[in-house]
Amino acid sequence: MGEQRVAIVGIHEYPSRHTHGTVTPLQIKAHSAANALDDAGLTWHDIDALYDDGDGIQWPGFMMPQYFDLDLRVIDTTTVGGSSFELHVAHAMRDLGSGRANVALLTYGAVARSSERNIGTGASFGASVPDPIANMEACWGPTVVSGYAQFARRYMHDHGLRGEQLAEIAVTARSHALRNPDAVQAIKDLDLKPGLREITVDDVMSSRMVADPLHAMECCMISDGGGAVVLATEAVARDCAAKPVWVQGAGETVRFHRNDDDMTITGAARSGPAAFAQAGVTPADIDIAMIYDSFTITVLSALEDLGFCAKGDGGEFVADGRLRFDTPGLAVNTDGGGLSSNHPGQRGIFLLIEAARQLRGASTSQVPDARLAVAHGTGGTLDRVHASGTVVLGVD
Amino acid sequence: MVLRSVLPQFPEPDTQPFWDATQKHELRYQVCKACDSVVFYPRSHCTTCTSLDLAWMTSRGVGTIYTFTIVRRNQDPAFVDLVPYVVAWVDLDEKFRMLTHIVDIDPEDPSLEIGARVEVHWLDQGEVSLPAFRIQSSP
Numbered sequence: 223m224g225e226q227r228v229a230i231v232g233i234h235e236y237p238s239r240h241t242h243g244t245v246t247p248l249q250i251k252a253h254s255a256a257n258a259l260d261d262a263g264l265t266w267h268d269i270d271a272l273y274d275d276g277d278g279i280q281w282p283g284f285m286m287p288q289y290f291d292l293d294l295r296v297i298d299t300t301t302v303g304g305s306s307f308e309l310h311v312a313h314a315m316r317d318l319g320s321g322r323a324n325v326a327l328l329t330y331g332a333v334a335r336s337s338e339r340n341i342g343t344g345a346s347f348g349a350s351v352p353d354p355i356a357n358m359e360a361c362w363g364p365t366v367v368s369g370y371a372q373f374a375r376r377y378m379h380d381h382g383l384r385g386e387q388l389a390e391i392a393v394t395a396r397s398h399a400l401r402n403p404d405a406v407q408a409i410k411d412l413d414l415k416p417g418l419r420e421i422t423v424d425d426v427m428s429s430r431m432v433a434d435p436l437h438a439m440e441c442c443m444i445s446d447g448g449g450a451v452v453l454a455t456e457a458v459a460r461d462c463a464a465k466p467v468w469v470q471g472a473g474e475t476v477r478f479h480r481n482d483d484d485m486t487i488t489g490a491a492r493s494g495p496a497a498f499a500q501a502g503v504t505p506a507d508i509d510i511a512m513i514y515d516s517f518t519i520t521v522l523s524a525l526e527d528l529g530f531c532a533k534g535d536g537g538e539f540v541a542d543g544r545l546r547f548d549t550p551g552l553a554v555n556t557d558g559g560g561l562s563s564n565h566p567g568q569r570g571i572f573l574l575i576e577a578a579r580q581l582r583g584a585s586t587s588q589v590p591d592a593r594l595a596v597a598h599g600t601g602g603t604l605d606r607v608h609a610s611g612t613v614v615l616g617v618d
Numbered sequence: 619m620v621l622r623s624v625l626p627q628f629p630e631p632d633t634q635p636f637w638d639a640t641q642k643h644e645l646r647y648q649v650c651k652a653c654d655s656v657v658f659y660p661r662s663h664c665t666t667c668t669s670l671d672l673a674w675m676t677s678r679g680v681g682t683i684y685t686f687t688i689v690r691r692n693q694d695p696a697f698v699d700l701v702p703y704v705v706a707w708v709d710l711d712e713k714f715r716m717l718t719h720i721v722d723i724d725p726e727d728p729s730l731e732i733g734a735r736v737e738v739h740w741l742d743q744g745e746v747s748l749p750a751f752r753i754q755s756s757p
């Protein structure tokens with residue numbers, strides 16, 4: 223018996239970006255799952271595979287099946303920060319495709335805003351049990367932002383990239399966000415500067431420096447939020463309420479600093495080609511790219527390493543609004559991204575959700591006749607250790 | 619002596635010899651006795667071949683800035699009063715790369731740049747000494 227095709231059949235994005243402590247991450251996960259199951263025309267009883275990265279829960283493999291009340295055949299708690307969800311889809315494609323399970327659930331919920339977690343500019347290491355890596359790094363006070371900033375500085379040095387070119391990515395994200403009612407609400411509720419208007423490269427470049435060369439407007443927001451994705455085998459997907467969005471290829475890796483290594487090559491250079499090869503497509507075939515935008519540099523480096531343009535050509539590739547949904551060529555982060563729509567800490571699930579919306583024809587910045595999309599997650603920090611997960615999605 | 623509140627924690631057998639040597643202001647790294655590969659950060663196995671036999675070496679403490687940033691915001695109480703500070707990846711001449719601080723310099727000083735030659739500058743903390751770096755005075 224050959225491999226079965228696997229599809230995304232249900233999606234839900236939790237709308238609120240500031241819950242003021244009224245809900246827990248578990249409740250956000252459960253409410254999102256229920257809505258995504260409704261979207262698919264399935265119920266809790268149909269789920270037999272669960273993927274969950276815990277995000278602070280000590281034993282998600284125990285907690286989540288019990289909380290959701292599920293009878294499972296597959297449990298996967300791969301935890302690699304914001305890219306966890308792309309790895310989960312890669313694993314669900316494998317597990318459902320090989321017949322070990324039929325319906326997979328991925329959920330995410332976090333209240334980073336309500337609980338005032340300083341994700342980017344706070345402590346990077348837990349201080350519970352001594353470990354060798356923390357022992358060599360924690361004493362220097364690296365933050366998440368400082369890690370991406372060190373990566374960005376070397377990138378600019380090696381590849382001739384300018385800050386103004388990076389700023390274009392933030393400008394495009396805000397432009398898409400202003401078309402997305404949930405993102406507009408986020409801009410209001412989280413009081414994002416400069417309020418409800420387009421931003422310019424000058425706005426970005428004159429915003430506060432957080433860690434050189436990264437300015438505040440190049441850093442993702444800290445919000446509450448969550449979501450859910452339901453995947454199913456082709457046999458189940460054919461009877462679902464929503465049009466199947468096929469998982470056509472996936473790739474994953476983890477990359478970290480090594481002695482004498484070129485830091486500017488990210489895990490995308492490994493996860494991307496694997497995903498494209500499995501899907502039998504090339505970057506030139508892709509209509510929509512949902513690229514994890516923890517920072518502007520995260521997007522630019524991924525676009526190059528995924529092969530959308532050559533290394534060093536990214537600055538030109540993102541210039542003059544070329545990533546916008548209504549300009550020719552690739553459309554990127556059409557929901558507004560982590561820079562301007564939501565970022566509760568691990569944004570990877572939203573990349574899948576917006577990619578699926580585009581392929582269903584339901585984005586607020588819809589690309590006409592979108593057929594192929596890429597969701598590419600980057601978790602961790604690009605200088606110290608990061609994971610990359612690439613998923614190619616398509617419709618018949 | 620400016621005391622830092624985030625320091626290595628023990629027992630931690632992989633990194634204990636590295637930190638013990640810092641008390642004598644010695645910057646240690648490891649070389650595999652079987653294949654001569656440099657191992658850093660410290661571990662008890664060679665990451666190139668399967669040897670478990672590593673030798674501890676002492677670095678000259680001189681290297682080159684691979685990249686750096688000026689941290690202008692850190693809300694961690696342990697570092698909030700230290701900003702702005704310069705975090706860097708430094709390539710030591712013995713071919714290992716380490717996270718560190720560049721100290722004794724105005725962060726806006728133009729001599730702080732990728733490729734700048736740096737030398738170790740110890741920050742004594744009692745039980746351990748932290749290997750920060752400063753721009754090399756005479757090359």
